[in-house]
Amino acid sequence: MLNRVTNLTMSANAQRTLQTQQSRLAELQEKATTLNKISRPSDDPAATAQALDTRARLAANAQYGRNIDDGNTWLTAVDSALEQATNVMHRIKDLTVQAGNGSLPQSGKDAIAAELESLKTDLASIANTQHLGRNIFAGTSDAAGAFAPGTPRDPSIPGDTGTPPTFNGVVNSSVERRISATQTVRVDADGAAIFGSGAGSVFDVVSQVAADLRTGKDISPRLASVDTAFKNIVDGRAEVGTRQAQLDRASSVNTELEATLDAQKTGIEKADLGSVIMDLKLQETNYQVALAATAKVLQPTLMDFLR
Amino acid sequence: MSTFGALNTAYRGLTAAQQGMNVAGQNIANAATEGYTRQRVEQSSLAAPARGLFSGGALQPGQGVSVDAIARLGNSFLDGSVRSAGAQAGYAGVRSSALQGIEGVLQEPGENGISAALQGFWSAWQAAANQPSEDGPKGLLLNAANSVTDKISSAYQALDSQWSRTRAQASDSVDAVNAAAAQVASYNTTIRSTLAAGGSANELIDARARLTDKIASLAGGTVREQPDGTVDVLVGGNALVTGGSVRTLALSGSSSDRMGSPLQLEWTDRSGVAVPVDGGEIAGALSVLAPASGGSGGAIAEAAESYNKFASALAAAVNPIHATGVTGSGASGVDFFTFSATGPAALGISGPANIANIALKGSTGGNLDTSIADKISQLGTGAGSPDKIWSGIVTGIGVQSRGAQQHESLTAAAQAAALSDRASQASVSLDEENVNLLTNQHAYQAAARVMTAVDEALDILINRTGLVGR
Numbered sequence: 016m017l018n019r020v021t022n023l024t025m026s027a028n029a030q031r032t033l034q035t036q037q038s039r040l041a042e043l044q045e046k047a048t049t050l051n052k053i054s055r056p057s058d059d060p061a062a063t064a065q066a067l068d069t070r071a072r073l074a075a076n077a078q079y080g081r082n083i084d085d086g087n088t089w090l091t092a093v094d095s096a097l098e099q100a101t102n103v104m105h106r107i108k109d110l111t112v113q114a115g116n117g118s119l120p121q122s123g124k125d126a127i128a129a130e131l132e133s134l135k136t137d138l139a140s141i142a143n144t145q146h147l148g149r150n151i152f153a154g155t156s157d158a159a160g161a162f163a164p165g166t167p168r169d170p171s172i173p174g175d176t177g178t179p180p181t182f183n184g185v186v187n188s189s190v191e192r193r194i195s196a197t198q199t200v201r202v203d204a205d206g207a208a209i210f211g212s213g214a215g216s217v218f219d220v221v222s223q224v225a226a227d228l229r230t231g232k233d234i235s236p237r238l239a240s241v242d243t244a245f246k247n248i249v250d251g252r253a254e255v256g257t258r259q260a261q262l263d264r265a266s267s268v269n270t271e272l273e274a275t276l277d278a279q280k281t282g283i284e285k286a287d288l289g290s291v292i293m294d295l296k297l298q299e300t301n302y303q304v305a306l307a308a309t310a311k312v313l314q315p316t317l318m319d320f321l322r
Numbered sequence: 323m324s325t326f327g328a329l330n331t332a333y334r335g336l337t338a339a340q341q342g343m344n345v346a347g348q349n350i351a352n353a354a355t356e357g358y359t360r361q362r363v364e365q366s367s368l369a370a371p372a373r374g375l376f377s378g379g380a381l382q383p384g385q386g387v388s389v390d391a392i393a394r395l396g397n398s399f400l401d402g403s404v405r406s407a408g409a410q411a412g413y414a415g416v417r418s419s420a421l422q423g424i425e426g427v428l429q430e431p432g433e434n435g436i437s438a439a440l441q442g443f444w445s446a447w448q449a450a451a452n453q454p455s456e457d458g459p460k461g462l463l464l465n466a467a468n469s470v471t472d473k474i475s476s477a478y479q480a481l482d483s484q485w486s487r488t489r490a491q492a493s494d495s496v497d498a499v500n501a502a503a504a505q506v507a508s509y510n511t512t513i514r515s516t517l518a519a520g521g522s523a524n525e526l527i528d529a530r531a532r533l534t535d536k537i538a539s540l541a542g543g544t545v546r547e548q549p550d551g552t553v554d555v556l557v558g559g560n561a562l563v564t565g566g567s568v569r570t571l572a573l574s575g576s577s578s579d580r581m582g583s584p585l586q587l588e589w590t591d592r593s594g595v596a597v598p599v600d601g602g603e604i605a606g607a608l609s610v611l612a613p614a615s616g617g618s619g620g621a622i623a624e625a626a627e628s629y630n631k632f633a634s635a636l637a638a639a640v641n642p643i644h645a646t647g648v649t650g651s652g653a654s655g656v657d658f659f660t661f662s663a664t665g666p667a668a669l670g671i672s673g674p675a676n677i678a679n680i681a682l683k684g685s686t687g688g689n690l691d692t693s694i695a696d697k698i699s700q701l702g703t704g705a706g707s708p709d710k711i712w713s714g715i716v717t718g719i720g721v722q723s724r725g726a727q728q729h730e731s732l733t734a735a736a737q738a739a740a741l742s743d744r745a746s747q748a749s750v751s752l753d754e755e756n757v758n759l760l761t762n763q764h765a766y767q768a769a770a771r772v773m774t775a776v777d778e779a780l781d782i783l784i785n786r787t788g789l790v791g792r
Contacts, residue, residue, distance in 0.1 A: 018743075019747060021746065021749040021751035022353060022751060023354070023750065024746045024749060027745060028742065031738060034687070053431060053719070054421075055425050055723075056431075056720025056723065057421075057721075057723035058720075059722040060717045060721045062362045063430065063431055064716070064717045066431040066439050067712075067716060070437065070441070071440075074438075074444075075444065077522055078444070081393065081452075082452060084492050126335070149454070149455060153688075155683070155687045155690045155692075156689065157689040158689040161518075170434060185691075188691065190690075191453075192452065193696055193699065199696070250535065316756070317752065317753040320757065321756065321760075
């Protein structure tokens with residue numbers, strides 16, 4: 016059927032065209048002001064799924080970043096405690112070697128023994144170091160200290176060593192921080208392995224040396240056990256160092272991943288400013304053209320030309 | 323032909339032209355009236371009287387013009403396509419706006435959606451694991467859990483109220499259909515009697531066509547024209563209006579029904595039997611209001627059901643791991659998410675009442691062990707994780723809504739095309755009417771001239787003949 020054109024169809028058409036143009040203009044205006052490509056899932060369901068996934072990974076990554084930062088403070092605390100312990104052990108070893116000198120009078124040996132006793136107390140307090148209210152050498156234990164204090168020696172008996180501190184933490188447990196979806200890092204140190212527990216512990220060894228000095232025994236056989244205790248502490252510190260390096264690597268990976276994910280999220284969710292502005296300008300022109308054409312078309316009727 | 327026959331012919335011409343001008347005037351007056359269908363004078367020429375036995379030998383011209391009718395230039399085929407396009411557009415429009423409402427409840431992707439709350443929840447487990455001896459992070463974890471459950475239940479409530487709103491709209495639509503049907507029936511009787519008396523019912527037919535358009539856009543249906551000028555309106559194959567009699571429709575159930583109750587359109591006099599509506603806003607509303615049935619039910623109830631499934635899946639992922647842990651108060655086997663015994667899962671889900679019921683530690687290890695917290699915090703990354711389930715729900719609703727919107731714009735375009743086709747046939751063209759007006763005006767003037775000419779001829783015959791030589 017041939018379309019008959021009347022004033023009504025023309026004005027209805029004009030209205031519809033203007034409405035379409037205007038709604039497109041409004042749509043582009045919203046896009047240009049918010050720069051959001053997806054404001055509802057139906058705008059692009061596939062991209063919405065990607066956006067949700069990227070947002071989830073960003074949030075998880077941010078939490079891993081916080082975990083890494085927290086882990087770093089732990090490892091720093093462990094490292095500085097072990098550094099102090101190493102310094103103390105240096106002094107203990109020096110004193111032990113010095114006391115091995117046979118020409119030392121008993122008064123000198125007593126003085127060295129006294130210093131060794133006080134160094135042992137230092138070590139014990141280092142072993143009970145806390146970070147943010149938690150023992151850093153006690154694993155997952157919530158005991159008051161990583162090591163239970165032993166009984167002090169009886170000062171009237173030179174050969175008495177008292178009992179050494181014993182490990183109070185949970186054996187073979189560790190404090191872990193999650194640094195990625197697949198990886199956790201241990202951020203404490205095993206107090207039982209580093210300091211030993213009870214008989215044979217570093218505290219025991221130092222007490223034995225001090226007792227031997229007080230009783231005038233030859234302490235050269237003890238040197239080996241002092242060395243072993245020293246080595247345990249140094250080994251522990253080295254291990255902490257490798258884990259700190261691991262955290263540093265994880266931290267830089269984390270930062271890079273965050274940048275990548277951010278870029279991904281922007282790519283999925285945000286519109287390109289240049290192209291949106293171009294579209295908007297073009298649509299503005301289209302709308303003006305439609306207005307002008309409508310104004311021209313709707314004006315004349317036959318009435319204008321009849322006298 | 324009699325002496326005065328020509329005068330009569332001229333008179334017929336005058337009245338025909340006058341009628342033409344009247345109709346053109348009516349058309350011009352209604353150029354902007356919605357639903358007005360243009361009219362034309364239908365006229366025909368009158369033939370010469372048959373030659374009889376005593377008629378003379380001279381040939382005779384016809385006897386002028388006769389006005390037969392004032393025709394309404396509508397087209398029932400185009401009317402029909404407007405109605406069916408209107409039914410489709412009504413159906414698609416309601417569905418599209420309902421699905422957009424569901425989609426609006428999601429608030430995804432964004433800061434306020436469930437996925438953001440879920441991320442906060444998983445992160446809170448890790449934060450709590452970092453400081454197991456502190457109460458603060460556990461409190462934050464509790465908050466994060468509540469934020470997830472609150473979002474689930476408030477979304478469910480939003481869907482519930484959307485269901486009630488849509489039902490109320492559907493009920494209003496049914497009332498509107500009944501009112502329109504009653505009016506159609508009363509127009510039917512008026513039109514029938516007008517036509518039987520030989521009158522013109524064009525304007526009444528226009529008004530009735532507007533009502534049948536409205537019924538079609540609300541309830542679909544077909545219109546059957548009858549020889550006596552009435553129309554029958556059929557909905558779902560049964561007559562809503564037959565001549566002057568009318569039946570009424572009603573929604574089943576009561577207006578206080580809640581989401582999930584079955585709903586159908588019924589004849590008031592035959593309750594319990596569904597009317598199969600094939601289009602229109604009521605059909606659209608019924609399709610989104612249907613109860614959930616394994617993914618193929620009504621959109622609103624299905625969306626609500628997917629919130630239920632999500633709530634259950636979240637609890638099913640977290641609870642088994644949480645139950646293997648030991649809570650702050652020393653109990654084990656404690657569920658993290660609990661459900662109220664009655665009502666839907668999405669409304670009944672809640673987190674622990676206080677931080678003592680949170681289990682961070684496993685059954686082995688020290689008191690500050692956090693293996694359970696770490697395990698739970700990683701639930702968000704797996705293949706069947708609550709995050710993935712949620713993302714699937716969002717994508718599914720997005721796809722559905724997109725489809726409905728596309729269907730809506732398609733049917734809206736079809737409706738616009740049908741309307742403009744009909745308007746192109748039925749609407750008044752001012753140019754055309756001006757031309758008609760001019761034609762009739764000239765015809766009137768010419769007929770008057772004919773009358774004057776005959777009058778003068780008669781004048782000469784009567785007053786001037788026989789005066790020779792006087």
